Every structure is written in C-alpha cells, then in structure tokens.
Amino acid sequence: MQTKSNWSPGPGVRILDVTLHDEENWIVSAAAKPVGVCPECGVKSRHRHGWHKRCLQDLPVQGQAVKIQLALIRWQCKHPICPRRTFTDQLSKIALPYAHRTVRMADIVDLVGHRMGGRPAENLMNRLGMPISDDTILRQLKRNAPKPRRDDNIRVVGIDDWSWRQSSHYGTIIIDLERRSVIDILDDRSVESAKAWLQERPSIEVVSRDRCGLYAQGPPGRAHPRPGRWPIASIWFKTFEPRSRSR
Template sequence: MQTKTKWSPGPGAKVLGISLDDDDGWVVSAAGPVFGICPDCGRRTRHRHGWSNRSLQDLPVQGKTVTVKLRLSRWRCAHQKCERQTFTDRLPTIASPYARRTRRVSEIVGLLGHSAGGRPGERLIRRLGMPVSDDTILRQLKRDAALVSCDATIRVVGIDDWSWRRSWRYGTMIVDLERRSVVDILEDRSVASVARWLEQHPSVEIVSRDRGGLYAQAAREGAPQARQVADRFHLMQNLRVAIEEQMSLGGRATGRALLPDKWIGSAQIDLLQDDPHVDARHRRRGRHAHRESRQAVFDTVHALNEEGLSCSEIARRTGYGRRSIAKWLTFETPPDRQKAALKPTSPLYFEAFLAVCWKDGNRCGRHLFYDIKQRGYTGSFSNLERLLASWRRSERSVEGSASSAPIISHQRGRGVVPIRDPETGHVISPVVAAALCIKPRSMLTITQARKVDALKQGAPEFALMRSLGMRFRGIFRSGDPGKLNSWIDDAVNSGLVAIERFARVLHRDIGAVRNAVELPWSNGQAEGQINRLKTI
C-alpha cells in the first residue's frame, strides 16, 4: 500500500524543497536533469557550462498560488565537430521556451478564456488561485488559434462581403465552415482578390456564397475544381422579394385606392400608349396626373379629420399609415417629395444619351452598357437592364394600344382595390403578404392564417405564388434537386412577371442551387462572423 504520493512539475525535474512565502503562496524549488542531450548531434554530456533560473506559475494548492523555481543547466557539447557549442535544458513537457506558466496552467487559461472571455475569465481564474490578466488570456487564445490555423487544411469555405463604410467601401471575409472560424479578411470586394486567395489555397473543395455574381466569377477563376453552393437563406429571400414585387404590381395601399374611377382612365392609358422616355410632353402629363391624385388624397384626409375622426381611424379607412396621416394633417398643401440627386451609379444619370441611342436603333443591352461605362457609369448591368425593360414594355403597349386600352383600364381598376385584414380592417401590405406567402400553414398563427385566406380570396395570383413558394421550400427539405427543373418551368409559365424573372435568374445559377439542395453547407456561419465583426 502506497502511503505517500510523489509530486513533480513534470518529467525531467526533481523537487528540492517546498516552502510558504510571505505572500501566502507556495514556492517549489526544483532542478533540471543531471545530464544534457545536444539537440543537434543527440549526444549526452555532463560538462556543465553554467546555470539559468526560471520562475513558472503552476496549478494552485489549497486555493493558494504555486510558483515553481526551476534551476536549469547550460551544457557544453562534448562532440568537437558539432556546430552547437553550448545549449540549455529544454523541458517541453513542462513549459514552452520563454513561457511564464506551465503547460497545464496554459491549457486551463485557454479553456476558461474561450468560454468566459477576457475580463470574466480574469476574475474567475484569480478566484481559482491562478492570477492572470485579461490581456494574457486574449494572447493565449490568439496563439492557440494561430497554431490551429497553421496545421489545418481548408476544404470548405464561406465567402461574404462586409462594409468598412456602408455603401462606400466593402471588404471580403472568408470563413472555414468546418472549423467555424475566420480564415482571412480581404480589404476589398473584387473578383481579382478573391480569385487570388483561392489560387493560393488549392485544397478548397466547396465554396459557399450568396447570390451575387462577383464571388461566383471569383470561384470559377480561382478554384475551378471547387463546387459552388448558393446560400439557402438568400434563395428564400430572393423569392420573398419577387413575391413582394409581384404583389406591388397588382396594387398597393396607395392613395389611388381613394380616387374615383375617372383617375384610372385617360391619364393612365395615355401614359401607356405613349413613350414617356422620349416625349417630354407625356412625362409632364403623368406628373400632373400624379399631383392631382395626391391633392385628392390630401383633401380626403383633411375632410375625414374635420368630421372628427382620429388618425388611426383615418388610416384604417384610407390604407395609409397613422404616422403619414398625422404628418399630412400638419400641412396645408400636399408636401413635395424630395428626389435624391442622380449619381453615376444610376442609369438614369445617362438617360439623355441612352434615349438618343435607343432612338437610333442601338438597343442591345451589352452595347449600351459598354458605351455608358466609357462615360463614367459605375452601376451594374442589371440596373441598366431594368430601365431598358421598361422601355421595351412601353413600346409593346404602343403596338397594341387600340385593342388593349379597355383591358388595361379593367386591370388597373381591379388591381387598386386593397386587400384588408378581416380582423382589424387594415390594408395588408405587400411586405406582409410576401412574408406570409412563404410561411407554411403549420407555422402560421390564427391571425396570420386568416390573412392568408383573405389574400387567397382577394388576389388569385397570391394563391399561385403560395403554391410555388411551398413547393420551393419542399425541394430543400426533401434534398431532391431533380424537382428543380419542373419548378422552374412552372414558374416561368405562371404569367407572373416577377416570379418569371426570379426563375430565369435561378436557372442561370442552377449548378450552385442544386448543390444547395444536396449539400449541408450554407453561409450562415459567415453571416454570424460578420455580425460579430460589426459588434466588435
């Protein structure tokens, strides 16, 4: 039976004595090995050249601090051909070179710092009898992270942008999704820098990204061997935005809902029959009609206020927000809307030049994009395409103006009728309708379910979009990418402009969307790391 236990700071050290100092802490005197081994030639030697002392913090005893006074020897190598003449005892199992704590204390500092943080970890470790500052804890965490990152092989990365200054300067964050840690932060958001980073890491097999084409192009150039994965959250967000846009096309809770049918007639049809981008006379007519409609709404709001109705009641009757009603009641005339000054990022900044090119027959989007790029355009090609698409729709309406005028009037008259909540009577906005459209029935509250039923009865296109939205969610839950093609075909043939556009863009990125259905990776960890960076 063993009656005494032998304590030692680690192998290779011999305890010489233990005492209690005046600061109410234990001091352990220890000495290194009696012979040395040359790290170059590997020969043993007993030729001592000198001494060196190290003071190490060790685990506490009875709640009191423990300091190890370790005396090490400096040896002289006996081998004449060895380049190293002298060397000092190295005890890697006890402490690292130049360290002030033993390895077992460093491990505990790293664990507590990782779980509690800097200052909370400092208070906790001091109470345990190992006083360490918060800066030391953070340095220990950084050293541990550097060692892990040096030895790790990066296989799955998530790439996303973050703003140094919003709408002005952006950077790129690259996250190792397997280890859930930030790998690198690039100073800019460009194809060249991301592709260069991917070329320096040929071990990357999977690249998770958002729907932006910038990182898709960078992944194709820098890591052609990697599989690209579109983020599922952004896919659902893009579908929600498309549904919101489609609901906005069908009629929003605007002032036109208060106007009589005479306002949904000649002015609107005239604007559709003429080209508003070429003829300034028709643009003035449209602005005049809009001012007249705002004046009619303004008079209606003030008339209801004179009847003694509150702002909340006026908002329920008109479909406007209560704050907007309260603001309008403070004015005697309708307030003018302040338009922001056009910038080179908008294609409307070059509207005059584009109108001339359009009239001369140059209507290819890529050619016009190159021309305005030479004149200082800094926006995207998609923004230009949206402007050109409105011009093309205007021309198509001119071609069929004679036969389609009554149909247009009927559609406009039906579309402006707002859909109201059956319980409160408030107008259901396109934002709320889009959010409810992609939410499963099992997750809806009783109030939300009634809103969905009211939207289905009042807007037939909402029922179709909800069916497509539920099928889209089901594809990701089932993990079967074979259903994507049929869904895209049904969306393209749905007759809904915004949904058709979303389906066509989805088809252009079909490879990454298929991988999003099959693979478990997403960009959620990258979004979380960016949020942590903003918090810091």
C-alpha cells in the first residue's frame, strides 16, 4: 500500500484522502499549503478570501486512472503598498493554469502523441490507465507546436498539399528546406493562396514543388511582380526519383 506522500502530484500540496471509486478510478483529495505568497510583492499571507477547486488527471496507479481533486486557496494580500488585493495559489510545477492534466501527464501525452498520432495514442493511453481522446491529444500537440517563422531570412522553401481530413479537405504545407522546419500551413490548396503567401516574402529564392499536381499547373513565381525571381525546382523528385524507379 502506498503512503500518502506517494500520491502527491508534486511539491506544495498536502494529501488529505485517497479513495477507489467504482473499482476503476483513484480519487486523490489534496490541498495547497496553509500559507500563500503574493506573486506581486512576495509577502506571505494567511488571510483567506475563498476557495478554488481544480480537477486534474494524473499518472495512473496499478493501471488505474488517478484524478486529483485539488483545493486551492484564494488569499488576500494585506501589504499596504501592494496593488494586488487577492491571489490564488499557483502550482506551476504541478499543472499549468486552466489545464485538466498534471504537467507530468501532459508530458506523456506529448511524447506518445508525437510518436503515434491521435487515434493509436488514444488507444495506448486508455490501455495504460490514462484515458484521453484523440482530439484532445491533437489539440495539445498543436498548442505546443512552435509558432510559424515570420522572419525575412527564409531562402529555400518546399511547397505541397496536405490533408486536414483525408479525401475531403486539403491545405498547403510550406517548409523551410534549409532549417528542415514547417514555416506555415495554409487553410486551402490553391495556387492563388500559395502565390499570395510567396509574394509577401521576397527573400525566398528557391521554391521546391511536385512536378505534377496542382502546384505544377502554374508555378507560383510566374505571377510575382518580378518574374524569374525564384528558380523553380523539383528538389523532392530529384532526390527521391532514383529510389522509386529502382523498386
């Protein structure tokens, strides 16, 4: 049997109770420590203003899901020169504001989601006692993805279509081939939107594209105010054609 400290989701909380609900889920009741520190002035406070409850999904125990019912205190700051009247316990090492999962479980979701994708990750996480939907996994991955680059140093890009929803909704993906990173994703798959995107970035010198398909119908560079600015190449096909021919 685990001791109470083994159930703690992280530092700064006290475990009050642990119960097994419906023979399936562990419910862990926890509370923050009975003193708050004002994030504005750094002065400690013991003047309670109210309560704030959060429910967090945590790592499983013995293959069964764990939910943390965490009671946080809203404190009053009595420091005479502090502009802040009230504040709530912030336990950033346990969970981010408004999150429904602990940081350590969110890390697992990131790891498995990146490796397996939405639906397979959902199946594995459910089997391991961390139930989560594929939509939630994908939302988290998108939220944590690096923001598209907007600087003026992009020189060589690759452009192709990609599927938002298979066989029904396609967009355009644009990659910085020198840095091997996704720069942007356009909502639709059209020469016009790709052309408009390229026209906003005059630093681009080379555009790599498929030899067939939509983008081959009219190279985006032709409609640029300075025709011939970008040598259009099919780098992808030049690289991979010999391998496909040898099959």
